Amino acid sequence: MGKGWCLFFLFWPVAAVASCAMAPLVGWSFPYDNAQAASNLGMRIDGLFYLILIITAIVFVGTQAVLVYALWRGVNNREPRASHVHGNHKLELIWSIIPGAILLFLAIYQMNIWADFRIKKYFPEAAVKAPIAEITARQFEWRFRYPAIGKILQQKPQSDDLYSVNELHVPFGKPVMIQLRSDDVQHSFFMPALRIKQDALPGLQIPVWFEANKPGTYDLVCAELCGWGHYKMKAHVIVEPEDEYQTYLKNLTQQQFYDGLGKVAATEIGTESEATEK
Amino acid sequence: MRVGLSHLILLLLVPLISLAGCEQPQVEFVFSKKTNELMPEAAKPVKKALVEQFGNPFALTQFEGLPTDFGDIQGAVKSVEATGKDQPSIRIQVTGLTDAYHKLQGLPLEWTSGKGQGHVSRIKEYYFETGTIVVDKSAEIDPQPGDTFLVECVRLQFGRDLYNRHCMHCHGMSGEGTGPTSRYLNPPPRDFRLGIYKYTSTKPTSKAQVDDLGRTVKEGIAGTYMPSFKLLTDDEVSAIVNYVIWLSIRGETEKKLVDELFLDYSQKTLAERTSEEGGETRKEVEEELKEYMELDFPDTLEFATSSVSEAWEEANLEDALVIPGTPRVADTPESRERGRLLYLSQKTKCASCHGPQGRGNGTATQDFWTNPATNEKYSNRGLHDIWGNQLPPRDLHRGIYRGGRRPIDTYRRLFAGIKGTPMPAFGGSLSDEELWDMVNYVMSLPYAGNR
Numbered sequence: 001m002g003k004g005w006c007l008f009f010l011f012w013p014v015a016a017v018a019s020c021a022m023a024p025l026v027g028w029s030f031p032y033d034n035a036q037a038a039s040n041l042g043m044r045i046d047g048l049f050y051l052i053l054i055i056t057a058i059v060f061v062g063t064q065a066v067l068v069y070a071l072w073r074g075v076n077n078r079e080p081r082a083s084h085v086h087g088n089h090k091l092e093l094i095w096s097i098i099p100g101a102i103l104l105f106l107a108i109y110q111m112n113i114w115a116d117f118r119i120k121k122y123f124p125e126a127a128v129k130a131p132i133a134e135i136t137a138r139q140f141e142w143r144f145r146y147p148a149i150g151k152i153l154q155q156k157p158q159s160d161d162l163y164s165v166n167e168l169h170v171p172f173g174k175p176v177m178i179q180l181r182s183d184d185v186q187h188s189f190f191m192p193a194l195r196i197k198q199d200a201l202p203g204l205q206i207p208v209w210f211e212a213n214k215p216g217t218y219d220l221v222c223a224e225l226c227g228w229g230h231y232k233m234k235a236h237v238i239v240e241p242e243d244e245y246q247t248y249l250k251n252l253t254q255q256q257f258y259d260g261l262g263k264v265a266a267t268e269i270g271t272e273s274e275a276t277e278k
Numbered sequence: 279m280r281v282g283l284s285h286l287i288l289l290l291l292v293p294l295i296s297l298a299g300c301e302q303p304q305v306e307f308v309f310s311k312k313t314n315e316l317m318p319e320a321a322k323p324v325k326k327a328l329v330e331q332f333g334n335p336f337a338l339t340q341f342e343g344l345p346t347d348f349g350d351i352q353g354a355v356k357s358v359e360a361t362g363k364d365q366p367s368i369r370i371q372v373t374g375l376t377d378a379y380h381k382l383q384g385l386p387l388e389w390t391s392g393k394g395q396g397h398v399s400r401i402k403e404y405y406f407e408t409g410t411i412v413v414d415k416s417a418e419i420d421p422q423p424g425d426t427f428l429v430e431c432v433r434l435q436f437g438r439d440l441y442n443r444h445c446m447h448c449h450g451m452s453g454e455g456t457g458p459t460s461r462y463l464n465p466p467p468r469d470f471r472l473g474i475y476k477y478t479s480t481k482p483t484s485k486a487q488v489d490d491l492g493r494t495v496k497e498g499i500a501g502t503y504m505p506s507f508k509l510l511t512d513d514e515v516s517a518i519v520n521y522v523i524w525l526s527i528r529g530e531t532e533k534k535l536v537d538e539l540f541l542d543y544s545q546k547t548l549a550e551r552t553s554e555e556g557g558e559t560r561k562e563v564e565e566e567l568k569e570y571m572e573l574d575f576p577d578t579l580e581f582a583t584s585s586v587s588e589a590w591e592e593a594n595l596e597d598a599l600v601i602p603g604t605p606r607v608a609d610t611p612e613s614r615e616r617g618r619l620l621y622l623s624q625k626t627k628c629a630s631c632h633g634p635q636g637r638g639n640g641t642a643t644q645d646f647w648t649n650p651a652t653n654e655k656y657s658n659r660g661l662h663d664i665w666g667n668q669l670p671p672r673d674l675h676r677g678i679y680r681g682g683r684r685p686i687d688t689y690r691r692l693f694a695g696i697k698g699t700p701m702p703a704f705g706g707s708l709s710d711e712e713l714w715d716m717v718n719y720v721m722s723l724p725y726a727g728n729r
Contacts, residue, residue: 141498143500157725159724166506228447232505233505261605
């Protein structure tokens with residue numbers, strides 16, 4: 001039976017390493033586009049993840065190997081009695097200091113990424129200057145408020161603000177910042193492809209910035225269980241070239257100030273409704 | 279360890295119970311409260327007629343003359359699998375359904391050639407991968423290779439599946455607005471069975487357009503629990519709307535039939551009629567009812583169905599749409615001021631409900647109003663909608679526009695009122711310019727202090 005246990009404990013590190021190695025091939029990895037993050041910050045976050053994965057893998061495989069070795073020796077050793085050991089100061093120092101050092105290293109190593117991601121002082125300046133939209137999470141949808149074309153987003157709603165729901169458009173090629181709010185309970189703004197996740201809290205306005213490294217349509221989901229309809233709280237974030245983004249805003253303006261006459265969503269020039277606004 | 283008989287039984291019960299849980303529950307459309315208050319002899323034919331015309335959630339029925347896209351698909355029999363004599367069903371291999379929606383179980387299948395021509399079978403099982411259909415054996419049908427058939431209600435079934443996934447838990451299986459989550463919501467989910475929808479682009483007397491309902495599904499209703507379903511495709515949204523309107527038609531047909539009968543044959547009237555004062559015997563009432571059922575009921579049913587269908591068809595015509603006669607009046611301070619004076623005037627009486635400042639606190643919210651359906655006073659102060667829910671007038675400062683925030687949306691709310699609510703239509707009494715002035719004033723309110 002002893003050898004059986006050896007095999008048992010040998011099996012787990014082997015299985016863990018094997019499943020990790022094949023994970024990207026069978027789609028068990030991060031979602032979207034071959035597991036690569038769709039933003040540079042996301043790739044740095046992934047780097048942290050892989051670093052921690054490697055460290056824990058080495059520790060896990062190492063301890064399992066020692067365990068199996070000890071068991072194997074015990075199985076083949078016919079000595080009838082065990083010997084008592086009353087602590088080993090040196091050993092204890094080693095197994096306290098090494099993990100402590102690793103943790104300290106990780107804590108210091110991730111600081112830059114954390115600061116770039118979370119601390120407003122380190123946000124890209126261009127993004128902070130002109131937040132592109134205010135995002136209001138509510139049960140169970142995402143509502144967006146953009147400033148009018150050429151204007152700056154104000155704290156309070158303005159009469160020429162543009163609104164949309166469950167479809168956020170952002171320009172490609174520059175970092176963008178949004179103001180995150182919640183109307184009711186806690187939600188979480190989660191864009192898995194960009195590795196962006198930020199809780200939305202009622203009563204707070206939280207700035208979040210991101211920059212996709214290629215244009216495309218990305219999922220935006222709620223990552224905080226917010227009620228029975230949590231699962232349906234999803235939206236699309238469409239990252240598109242600047243000119244397409246401007247066209248979108250123009251169309252949105254036309255639609256929103258539509259007075260029931262004339263054509264909407266003609267691609268060029270302002271409409272009569274825009275004209276009446278002035 | 280000794281394993282007793284009781285242990286064995288317990289062990290056997292576990293898989294049995296879990297198997298029992300897999301069975302599809304037999305869900306039926308519910309009938310309205312009024313239908314159930316009819317005397318049983320009167321309720322029975324109403325229910326029968328509804329089941330004949332509309333079927334049940336898992337056995338939909340096609341009925342000619344409704345403005346619903348049922349979605350037929352033509353198919354043909356490729357081969358018939360040999361079955362034993364005592365087996366109750368026939369398995370057939372079919373062609374032509376490869377592009378169809380992959381869930382056809384429960385749908386009616388009408389034979390268009392062969393022995394069973396004109397006869398309708400129900401699809402008991404359908405295997406999309408192999409193209410196998412199982413139907414009940416009956417004396418009327420004898421499928422042979424080459425026979426053609428129509429599978430009916432394919433589109434409706436697609437809409438039903440989407441509805442059941444996305445809408446049913448609030449709006450209920452029959453569109454009656456009492457799904458499992460409905461009790462937690464305020465405002466409560468809409469009961470579709472009156473066929474009345476609040477946010478429409480149509481004239482005061484018209485129903486909602488298909489596009490109006492589609493927009494509500496896509497954009498959601500801000501300020502309520504109706505979320506946006508923008509990530510559904512246009513095709514899915516139109517299938518859902520198609521199904522919702524069909525549910526409405528069912529509910530309205532039911533209402534029309536019951537309204538005909540309710541005055542004379544409700545359980546309450548029956549008790550009155552057979553009391554000492556009424557002086558009739560139950561037998562006499564039953565005779566009278568029987569006569570009505572034979573002579574008039576078929577016509578009533580036909581009229582109910584056709585009038586409801588026509589109303590839905592008319593709503594989608596061009597002239598049902600509210601289109602302003604003039605473009606929006608320039609949103610100037612003068613225009614807003616004209617709008618404000620109109621708002622406060624006796625002509626519109628806006629302030630009596632929405633309050634002089636537009637805070638939704640007009641004097642009407644302090645009165646006891648009469649329920650037009652029962653002619654009794656409501657037990658709560660304030661305004662009520664046609665569904666019997668208390669309805670505070672909107673606070674116009676909040677910047678939340680349930681029916682959309684475009685100027686045309688506000689214009690249409692003013693022109694046609696909000697259907698099913700005390701919000702009146704000003705379409706006839708105010709000119710286009712006056713309406714636009716009001717729009718400009720109302721839409722400026724949320725931003726009064728924001729600059």
